[in-house]
Amino acid sequence: MLNDFLRGQDGVLTLAQALRCGLSQDAVDRRVSSGHWRRCSPGVYFVDDRPFTDAARIRSAVWGYGKQAAASGLAAAWWHGLTRYAPDIVEVTVPRDARLLRRPGTRLRRRDLTPADVVERNTLQVTELALTVVEAAVRRGGGPALMDRALQRHLDLPRLWRAHLRNKGRHGSPRARLLLQAADDGARSEAERLLVKLLRAAGITGWKANYPIGGYKVDVAFPKAKVAIEVDGWAFHSDQQDFQIDRERQNKIALLGWQVLRFTWLDLVEHPSRVLAEIAAAIR
Numbered sequence: 328m329l330n331d332f333l334r335g336q337d338g339v340l341t342l343a344q345a346l347r348c349g350l351s352q353d354a355v356d357r358r359v360s361s362g363h364w365r366r367c368s369p370g371v372y373f374v375d376d377r378p379f380t381d382a383a384r385i386r387s388a389v390w391g392y393g394k395q396a397a398a399s400g401l402a403a404a405w406w407h408g409l410t411r412y413a414p415d416i417v418e419v420t421v422p423r424d425a426r427l428l429r430r431p432g433t434r435l436r437r438r439d440l441t442p443a444d445v446v447e448r449n450t451l452q453v454t455e456l457a458l459t460v461v462e463a464a465v466r467r468g469g470g471p472a473l474m475d476r477a478l479q480r481h482l483d484l485p486r487l488w489r490a491h492l493r494n495k496g497r498h499g500s501p502r503a504r505l506l507l508q509a510a511d512d513g514a515r516s517e518a519e520r521l522l523v524k525l526l527r528a529a530g531i532t533g534w535k536a537n538y539p540i541g542g543y544k545v546d547v548a549f550p551k552a553k554v555a556i557e558v559d560g561w562a563f564h565s566d567q568q569d570f571q572i573d574r575e576r577q578n579k580i581a582l583l584g585w586q587v588l589r590f591t592w593l594d595l596v597e598h599p600s601r602v603l604a605e606i607a608a609a610i611r
Contacts, residue, residue: 552611
């Protein structure tokens with residue numbers, strides 16, 4: 328029974344589980360004293376005969392705050408498989424009235440989660456997928472790309488909105504609302520406004536917005552340099568028909584002698600300097 332716990336829990340064990348397996352407190356203490364078990368926090372142990380993996384680190388950090396604790400933010404995102412790399416600091420959410428001190432290697436969030444916002448995955452409590460995406464997308468190391476990937480592969484926008492509205496007032500809530508609004512039906516127009524703002528801030532001149540070329544209107548054009556710029560919303564808003572229409576339109580503009588640059592909303596948010604450098608190179 329003890330080995331079953333250890334195999335399924337990344338080598339991490341609680342005192343309650345050890346007692347359930349028939350060990351006494353003295354037996355647990357002897358294993359700690361001998362160095363066979365490592366005490367991660369009061370009542371949480373790691374059996375030190377295997378690598379201390381990221382999964383073990385996150386699990387022990389969350390369990391160290393008790394039964395009502397849940398991994399959240401980037402730690403939950405990694406646990407759900409939304410990110411490749413586990414965060415160095417484990418974010419843990421506990422009830423608002425929990426009298427707990429923050430432990431090294433963790434970031435403590437105090438708020439009361441509804442039952443709909445907590446799931447158990449691989450025997451660890453974590454924030455539910457939609458709430459995890461909404462929160463992790465505004466953490467440093469997550470970003471809009473995380474939300475974009477989740478919307479393409481895992482869930483839809485209404486589900487994200489519901490999770491956001493259930494948890495208004497949390498850390499990062501205002502920025503999450505802006506991301507959700509940008510991901511809504513106005514994603515393309517939001518990208519156009521952002522491009523214009525970047526051009527003005529960079530002092531780049533000679534462009535015109537919504538410029539007519541060959542029966543189409545391009546988002547931004549540099550008529551003298553014959554450079555046309557098209558901006559897209561997030562990838563999940565484009566179906567196969569939209570993709571085909573955009574490419575036919577781009578080819579016709581190019582055949583009229585224009586160089587066409589395409590950027591996404593994500594390019595403008597995550598890599599504005601690169602976008603501006605490519606535009607400057609094209610108009611030169």
